[in-house]
Amino acid sequence: MKPGGGGKETPKTLEKPSTVYTVQCGECFKWRLIPTKEEFEDIRSKFIEDPWVCDNKYGVSCEDPEDIEYDSSKIWAIDKPNIPKTPVGFERILVLRKDFSKFDAYYITSTGKRLRAITEIAKFLEANPEYSGVSVSDFSFTVPKVVENTIPRIVDGKNGASRGKKKKKSMIKDDDNDDGELVD
Numbered sequence: 001m002k003p004g005g006g007g008k009e010t011p012k013t014l015e016k017p018s019t020v021y022t023v024q025c026g027e028c029f030k031w032r033l034i035p036t037k038e039e040f041e042d043i044r045s046k047f048i049e050d051p052w053v054c055d056n057k058y059g060v061s062c063e064d065p066e067d068i069e070y071d072s073s074k075i076w077a078i079d080k081p082n083i084p085k086t087p088v089g090f091e092r093i094l095v096l097r098k099d100f101s102k103f104d105a106y107y108i109t110s111t112g113k114r115l116r117a118i119t120e121i122a123k124f125l126e127a128n129p130e131y132s133g134v135s136v137s138d139f140s141f142t143v144p145k146v147v148e149n150t151i152p153r154i155v156d157g158k159n160g161a162s163r164g165k166k167k168k169k170s171m172i173k174d175d176d177n178d179d180g181e182l183v184d
C-alpha cells in the first residue's frame, strides 16, 4: 500500500540551518510549516496512523491560507512516513550531498559520536548500558528523496521553475533564500 494515497502524505526533509519543515494537511492539502525538527519528527513518526491536519497546529484551520507554496524556489525532499522518533540522547542528522544527488543520515550521540549504520548503533548501545530502554529499531537510516525538478542545476538548464507536480507530498523544504521563514 502506498502511504498517503488519499492525499495525506509523508513529511519531507532537507537539513541545514535554513531547513524548513512542512507537512501537508490530509483534508485541505495545504502546506503548513512545522516550527521545529522535534515536532516534525514526532509528526513523521506516526504519520500513517495519525495523519496530520491543519487543526493540529495551534490557531490554524483549513480555512487559513497556505503557509508555503510547493515550487522550485527551494529544494524539496520527500520524507518517508513513520520513521521512528529519535531517542532521547541522540540527534538525527540528514546531510544533502553537494551534487544534490541524495541524503546521508547519521545519528549523533550525547558525547558527539557519529553513528552511520545500524551496526554502529548496535555496538554503541551494547557499550552504553544506560541506553537499555533504547533499541536498534528506534533508529532509521531511511533518507528522504530529493525532488528532482527542485534541484537548482536542473532549473538552470531546463527552466524547471514553478512546477508543482508533487503537490500532494508532505515535505520539508530546504530554504537557501530568505523567504519561507519558520513561523512562530
Ligand SMILES: [Zn+2]
Pocket: 025, 026, 027, 028, 029, 030, 053, 054, 055, 061, 062, 063
Ligand atoms: Zn487543512
